Amino acid sequence: MTTEPTRPPEPSDRPDPPAADPAALAALDGTPEFQRLRTAFRRFVLPATAAFLVWYLLYVVLSAYARGFMGAKVVGHVNVALVFGLLQFLSTFLIAWAYERYARRTLEPLAAAVGEETP
Amino acid sequence: MTEQRTISVVLFAVFVALTLFITVRASRQTRTAADFYAGGRSFSPLQNGLALGGDYMSAASFLGIAGMFALSGYDGFLYSIGFLVAWLVALLLVAEMLRNSGRFTMADVVAFRMRQRPVRAAAGISTIVVSIFYLLAQMVGAGALVSLLLGTSGEAAKIWTIVVVGALMIFYVTVGGMKGTTWVQIVKAVLLLIGAFVMTVWVLAKYGFDLSDLLGAAADRSGKGDAFLKPGLKYGATDAWSKLDLLSLGLALVLGTAGLPHILIRFYTVPNARAARASVNWAIGIIGVFYLMTLVIGFGAAALVGGKAIAAQDKGGNTAAPQLAEHLGGGAGSTGGAVFLAVIAAVAFATILAVVAGLTLASSSSFAHDLFANVLKRGKATERDEVRAARFSAIVIGAVAIVLSIFARGLNVAFLVALAFAVAASANLPTLLLSLFWRRFNTAGALAGIYGGLVAAVGLVLLSPICWGGASDTLPKGNADALFSADTVAPFPLQNPGLLSIPIGLLCAVAGTLLSKSRTDERFAELEVRALTGRGAH
Secondary structure, three states, rough: OOOOOOOOOOOOOOOOOOHHHHHHHHHHOOOOHHHHHHHHHHHHHHHHHHHHHHHHHHHHHHHHHHHHHOOOOEHHHHHHHHHHHHHHHHHHHHHHHHHHHHHHHHHHHHHHHHHOOOO | OOOHHHHHHHHHHHHHHHHHHHHHHHHHHHOOOOHHHHHHHOOOOHHHHHHHHHHOOHHHHHHHHHHHHHOOOOOOHHHHHHHHHHHHHEEEHHHHHHHHHOOHHHHHHHOOOOOOHHEEEOOOHHHHHHHHHHHHHHHHHHHHHHHHOOOOOOOOHHHHHHHHHHHHHHHHHHHHHHHHHHHHHHHHHHHHHHHHHHHHHHHHHHHHOOOHHHHHHHHHHHHHHHHHHHHOOOOOOOHHHHHEEEEEEEHHHHHHHHHHHHHHHHHOOOOOHHHHHHHHHHHHHHHHHHHHHHOOOOOHHHHHHHHHHHHHHHOOOOOOHHHHHHHHOOOOOOOHHHHHHHHHHHHHHHHHHHHHHHHHHHHHHHHHHHHHHHHHHHOOOOHHHHHHHHHHHHHHHHOOOOOOOHHHHHOOOHHHHHHHHHHHHHHHHHHHHHHHHHHOOOHHHHHHHHHHHHHHHHHHHHOOOOOEEEOOOOOOOOOOOOOEOOOOOOOOOOOOOHHHHHHHHHHHHHHHHHHOOOOOHHHHHHHHHHHHHHHOOO
C-alpha cells in the first residue's frame, strides 16, 4: 500500500493545514457517529440521483420515441414537450434546494459529531 | 459592416485590457502551489459559482444552442437540459467529496488509495485528452466565428484569430494561474449574463411577454409549423439509429459534466466543502437561467430574423444570436443594429477566451501535479518546481493547441465537444465514483476503467459516421463531411459513443477490480472519513 509522499512545508501566508494522521482518520470509519453520517448521506443522495436520472432519461426517451405525445398542445402554442422541458429545470432547482437544506440541517451536524472526543 | 467591426474590436480590446490587468494583479498574489492551482482556496461561493458558469457556458452553448433553436426548433432544448441536469451529479456525488479529499486535481482522489504512479499517469492522460479535445473545438470554432462576425474572409484571418486567442490564454494561465483565470471567468460570465438578459427581455417585450405568441411566430416563420416546436427536426427525423444517437448524446451530456477536469478543479478554489456545495448551487441557478434565456433568444431569432437569413450566413446557425442583436438594435445598416451586434460579438469572443483559458489551466495543472511531480519525480518535486512545470506545460499545451487548431481549421470539429463529454463520462466519472463509493475498488480497476473508457469512446468515434460517411440501408443519408471518407460505410452507426462506451468504461473498472486480489480497505476507510467529514482537508 502506498501512502502520499510527505510534502515540504509551504512558504505561504495561507498554508494548507498540516496533514491529519491517516490511521486516526481511518479509525473513525467504524464509529457509530460516522456510520450515522454515511447512512444519512446515502439515504438522500442515492435515491435523489436515481430519481433525477430516471426522470431525465424518461424525457429523452419520450423525445425520441413519443413525438406525438410530446407535440400535444397544452395551451396556445405551448406543447407537452416544452412543459416537460421546463419541468426538468424546475426539478433540478428543487433537488438542489432540497439537498442544500438537508446538508445544513442533517449532514453538517452529523459530520461535526464524528470523532468529537478524538480530534 | 466596418462601423460594427470597429466597435467590436474596440469592445474586445477593452475586455482584453481589463482581463490582462486583472491577471497581472493576480500574479502578484500567486506564490504557492495552492495559489497557482486553486487560487489560494479563497474564492467565495458566488464568485466560484460565476466562474463555474464562465467555464461551462462556452460559445458552443451560447451561439450553438441559440442557433440550434433558431434552425431546428425544439431540439436545442435537448442539449441545454442535458447540460443543466448534469450539474446534479456534480452537486450530489462529486463536489463536496472531491473538495474534502483531494488537493489540486481529479487524480488526487482517484489515486488516493491506489498505486500512485500508474493511476496518476492514467488519470493525467485522460484529463489532458478531454481538455485538448474541448480546446480544439473551441479554438477552431473561434477562428470560424471571428471571420463570420467581423465579416473577414480568407484563411489568414482565421489563423490570426487562433494565434491571438492561443497567446492570450497562455498569458492568462502562466501569469495569473487559477486566480487570474477565475477572475477572467467571472468577468466573462457577468458580461454574458447581461448580454443574454437584455436580448431576452427585448425579444419577450416584442411579444408582450407572451411565450406562446413568440413560439407561434417562430413556428410560422420557420415554415415547418408545429413540427418546429416539438422534438425531432434535428434528431431522429430519418432513421432508427439517429434516435439511439439522441439517447447516447443525452447520456454523455448528463454523466460527462461531473467528469470534466476544468470543472472539477474549480471545486478546490473555495475554502471548504460547504462553500463548494454552495458554489455548485449558484452555478445551477446561473446556468439554468442562462439556458432558459437561450431558449427565448433562439426562438426569437427564428421569429424575427428567420431561419433562411441565418442559414445564409452560417449553416450551423452560430450567427443566430448576433443576427438577432442586429435586428433588435434596428436592423442592418442602422447605428443601433451595428452597436448591439458589436456588443454581442465582443461577448462571444470573451466567452471563447475564458473557456480556453480554463481548459489550458486544467490540462497544465494535471500535467504538472500528476505527471511531472508524481509520475516523473515520484512525489519528490518541490512546490516551486511543480509550479514552474505547470507554467511551462501551459505554454507547450497552448502551442500544441494552436498548431493543431490551425491544421484542423477547415474541418468540422464540433463533434469534439460531444466526444470530450463522452470521454469524461466513460473514463473519468466511473473511476471517480467507484473510488469514492466502492470499498473493493483497486489499482487494476482504476487503470482498466480509465483506459477502457478512453479507448472505447475515442475508438467508437473513429469507427463512426463522423469519420466514415458512406450511406447504407440503415443510414440512408450518410455524411458528406466525414473526416476520412465520404463513401465507406461506418462500422459503428452512432455519432455519439456514450451509449456503449460508458457501460464499457464501467465494466472494465469492475472487471479489472475483481480480477486483481489487491484490496485497500484501510485507505478506503480514511478516504471515506475525509470525503464525508472534511477532516484533514487541504
